[in-house]
Amino acid sequence: MSDKNKTVMMKPHDKVAVALTDIESGVSLEVVCQEKTFHVTLKDPIAFGHKFAVAPIREGEDIVKYGEVIGVAIKDIDVGAHVHVHNLEGKRGRGDKIGKH
Amino acid sequence: MYMCTTLKEKEEGAIKLVNIKEGKFLGYRRPDGKVGVRNHILILPTITCATRAAKQITELVQGTVSFIHQHGCAQVGIDYDQTFRTYVGMGLNPNVYGVVVLGLGCETHQARSVSDEIAKSGKPVVTVSIQDHGGTLQAIAEGAKVAAQMVQDASAIIREECDISELIIGTECGGSDACSGLSANPAVGYLSDKIIDHGGTAILAETTELIGAEHLLANRAVDDQVAKRVYEVIEAMENRSIQMGVDIRTGNPSPGNLKGGLSSLEEKSLGAANKAGSRPLQQLINYAEAPTKKGLIWMDTPGHDIEQLTGMVAGGAQIVLFTTGRGTPTGSPIAPTIKISTNSSIYKKMSENIDLNAGSIIEGEETVDQVGERIFSEIVNVSYGKLTKAEILKQHDFGIWRIGPTF
Numbered sequence: 001m002s003d004k005n006k007t008v009m010m011k012p013h014d015k016v017a018v019a020l021t022d023i024e025s026g027v028s029l030e031v032v033c034q035e036k037t038f039h040v041t042l043k044d045p046i047a048f049g050h051k052f053a054v055a056p057i058r059e060g061e062d063i064v065k066y067g068e069v070i071g072v073a074i075k076d077i078d079v080g081a082h083v084h085v086h087n088l089e090g091k092r093g094r095g096d097k098i099g100k101h
Numbered sequence: 102m103y104m105c106t107t108l109k110e111k112e113e114g115a116i117k118l119v120n121i122k123e124g125k126f127l128g129y130r131r132p133d134g135k136v137g138v139r140n141h142i143l144i145l146p147t148i149t150c151a152t153r154a155a156k157q158i159t160e161l162v163q164g165t166v167s168f169i170h171q172h173g174c175a176q177v178g179i180d181y182d183q184t185f186r187t188y189v190g191m192g193l194n195p196n197v198y199g200v201v202v203l204g205l206g207c208e209t210h211q212a213r214s215v216s217d218e219i220a221k222s223g224k225p226v227v228t229v230s231i232q233d234h235g236g237t238l239q240a241i242a243e244g245a246k247v248a249a250q251m252v253q254d255a256s257a258i259i260r261e262e263c264d265i266s267e268l269i270i271g272t273e274c275g276g277s278d279a280c281s282g283l284s285a286n287p288a289v290g291y292l293s294d295k296i297i298d299h300g301g302t303a304i305l306a307e308t309t310e311l312i313g314a315e316h317l318l319a320n321r322a323v324d325d326q327v328a329k330r331v332y333e334v335i336e337a338m339e340n341r342s343i344q345m346g347v348d349i350r351t352g353n354p355s356p357g358n359l360k361g362g363l364s365s366l367e368e369k370s371l372g373a374a375n376k377a378g379s380r381p382l383q384q385l386i387n388y389a390e391a392p393t394k395k396g397l398i399w400m401d402t403p404g405h406d407i408e409q410l411t412g413m414v415a416g417g418a419q420i421v422l423f424t425t426g427r428g429t430p431t432g433s434p435i436a437p438t439i440k441i442s443t444n445s446s447i448y449k450k451m452s453e454n455i456d457l458n459a460g461s462i463i464e465g466e467e468t469v470d471q472v473g474e475r476i477f478s479e480i481v482n483v484s485y486g487k488l489t490k491a492e493i494l495k496q497h498d499f500g501i502w503r504i505g506p507t508f
Binding site: 008018020047048049050051065066068069070071083084085088089090091092093094095096097098 | 364
């Protein structure tokens with residue numbers, strides 16, 4: 001399987017790409033999206049369907065996929081790290097945040 | 102060896118059915134002019150305590166269908182209205198030839214009122230009441246007797262050539278994974294555009310799962326009023342979780358969605374919105390309401406699979422497309438539900454439940470358009486009578502979106 005079929009990145013300014021197969025930690029990948037190419041070495045094992053960062057993401061920064069905001073980083077995320085519920089929080093429907101500023 | 106070859110040849114899409122003109126199918130014309138792709142007799146229980154008797158009628162009479170539910174009494178206001186509209190909509194769906202409305206007798210949702218509304222369409226409707234008929238056994242006997250006559254009358258109808266523009270296709274996704282937004286949902290989006298270009302209607306639902314993607318749909322609204330409604334229904338849905346003081350993520354995305362790689366509701370929504378294709382949003386309708394326009398319609402429903410399926414079918418959808426990444430058995434008692442897998446492994450694992458596979462897009466073997474065309478062919482085949490997996494397994498799911506307490 002070439003790199004082309006291992007991952008998919010939806011929009012050029014997205015911060016994440018998606019693994020299309022289980023990929024081990026330490027693997028170096030070339031992620032291509034339109035005119036942009038990212039060289040990423042995975043810091044975590046990424047399961048099929050899961051996301052990894054293609055650019056560094058700072059705590060409090062919006063995380064973009066499909067060219068749209070899918071949530072916010074709750075800690076700094078390095079290039080190649082797994083992006084999921086441990087470091088990404090949704091911003092919508094957050095009744096738990098009411099009165100807890 | 103011969104058996105194996107035969108089975109292999111009969112894999113998805115390999116069966117050649119009667120040749121028909123592009124954009125046409127054979128349907129059942131109803132007295133109100135609408136067209137069904139099925140010819141069911143519906144035994145419609147208006148109250149929980151009549152569901153058991155309704156089920157027993159379906160066991161006695163071939164060609165009848167029913168459903169189990171827990172509603173129909175001690176309901177008030179808009180919650181009463183929504184349940185009433187759902188019952189009536191199920192009876193009015195053109196896949197139904199005739200209806201036996203079965204009530205207990207003392208409930209708030211009176212069987213007679215439901216029958217009167219359905220009868221306005223001109224289709225055969227008979228009301229049976231357990232209390233009036235002197236008990237369960239008499240009511241079953243009466244219901245079975247009228248249903249048997251309806252089944253024979255229905256079987257004598259000759260199907261006629263109908264236009265794809267007469268179809269309302271419901272679209273939904275359930276048990277989503279990260280592939281949903283990459284494969285099956287975009288393919289359903291292609292299909293939605295194609296149905297609309299043929300003059301037909303596609304319903305987008307699950308308001309919850311459009312939170313975070315609403316601006317994309319609002320930008321496609323035909324006028325400001327529809328755009329305003331988009332933001333209103335989204336706000337109302339989001340406020341329900343906010344008023345409860347909880348993170349909506351504790352219920353949606355579900356544990357299966359999270360395992361599949363979806364991390365937030367916004368991410369799930371952006372994938373789900375792909376089902377809506379690219380055509381203008383014509384109308385935003387209430388739960389279980391029938392669209393009064395053609396083209397792309399948004400029905401305000403929750404993300405709950407069965408509640409949204411029921412809402413769309415009660416709104417008149419003759420066929421539903423259901424994409425799934427984690428796998429699901431879901432089906433409707435009256436509307437064929439074509440299930441489409443987002444990845445090939447779940448298609449292989451749950452082939453008894455899933456009709457088509459869009460996982461080929463992930464593997465680079467097919468394009469979104471090619472899979473969209475396959476879905477279109479399947480709709481035509483199903484319109485002709487090809488049974489879906491959910492129909493074969495008698496997956497008669499039904500659930501009403503309750504918007505008020507029971508008293």
